[in-house]
Amino acid sequence: MSIIATALEQVRERIREAERCFDREPGSVGLLAVSKTRPAADILEAMAAGQRQFGESYLQEALEKIQQLQGEGLKWHYIGRIQSNKTRPIAEHFDWVHSIDKAKQARRLNQQRPDGLPPLNVCLQVQIDREESKGGLSPDQAAELALEIRHMPRLQLRGLMTLPAPAEGLEAQRRPFHALRRLQQRMSTPQLPLDTLSMGMSDDLEAAIAEGATLVRVGTAIFGPRHPTTAKST
Numbered sequence: 241m242s243i244i245a246t247a248l249e250q251v252r253e254r255i256r257e258a259e260r261c262f263d264r265e266p267g268s269v270g271l272l273a274v275s276k277t278r279p280a281a282d283i284l285e286a287m288a289a290g291q292r293q294f295g296e297s298y299l300q301e302a303l304e305k306i307q308q309l310q311g312e313g314l315k316w317h318y319i320g321r322i323q324s325n326k327t328r329p330i331a332e333h334f335d336w337v338h339s340i341d342k343a344k345q346a347r348r349l350n351q352q353r354p355d356g357l358p359p360l361n362v363c364l365q366v367q368i369d370r371e372e373s374k375g376g377l378s379p380d381q382a383a384e385l386a387l388e389i390r391h392m393p394r395l396q397l398r399g400l401m402t403l404p405a406p407a408e409g410l411e412a413q414r415r416p417f418h419a420l421r422r423l424q425q426r427m428s429t430p431q432l433p434l435d436t437l438s439m440g441m442s443d444d445l446e447a448a449i450a451e452g453a454t455l456v457r458v459g460t461a462i463f464g465p466r467h468p469t470t471a472k473s474t
């Protein structure tokens with residue numbers, strides 16, 4: 241087995257173990273492999289080991305990989321910062337966007353999503369622990385934007401995403417995830433069911449699963465440490 245295949249199996253085992261430990265239904269937590277800064281060859285290795293959903297943060301390198309791996313049946317999730325003037329390629333090439341934090345981004349993605357494609361799956365990024373996490377809407381802003389997205393035919397609002405500041409220990413890690421889940425419950429209605437909680441990464445996926453994560457976003461634990469110098473910004 242390749243190093244990536246072995247690491248992927250270990251992450252799957254962590255997810256299964258956390259599902260057991262925290263009374264989650266087996267198979268209820270999805271795995272998004274975060275392949276930012278990694279070459280297409282790494283994605284092919286993960287793919288050979290059964291992984292289909294990949295997350296990218298830097299638009300330019302993501303578009304190159306999506307092009308290279310066309311026809312492989314992969315699902316692409318955009319999880320990085322969104323510049324409002326660069327929404328078109330996101331609307332045209334991705335299946336999901338996790339990082340919407342402005343109404344303008346949602347409006348543009350809705351206008352630019354091509355008719356031949358299914359509606360774009362979106363999550364709102366929420367700054368659940370206030371100033372500490374990296375970007376996002378306040379809970380009230382998220383609730384307000386969700387109502388507006390309900391009237392956008394080319395977007396399918398799936399849920400909420402958060403990227404909390406790193407914390408030590410299970411209890412401290414669970415706190416922001418618990419708050420995000422509470423917000424999701426508050427925002428879900430029969431007309432607008434939110435089925436996705438995108439939370440948890442390499443270091444805190446157990447805490448996120450304990451609090452109801454449906455999709456964990458894991459990079460380092462699958463592909464190894466990132467080399468910052470190889471990261472292209474947007």
Ligand SMILES: *Cc1c(COP(=O)(O)O)cnc(C)c1O
Pocket residue numbers: 274276297319320403441442443457458459460461
């Ligand atoms: C990089 C990144 C991840 C993955 O983080 P790891 O600690 O490498 O698992 C998850 N979510 C977002 C939004 C990221 O930018």
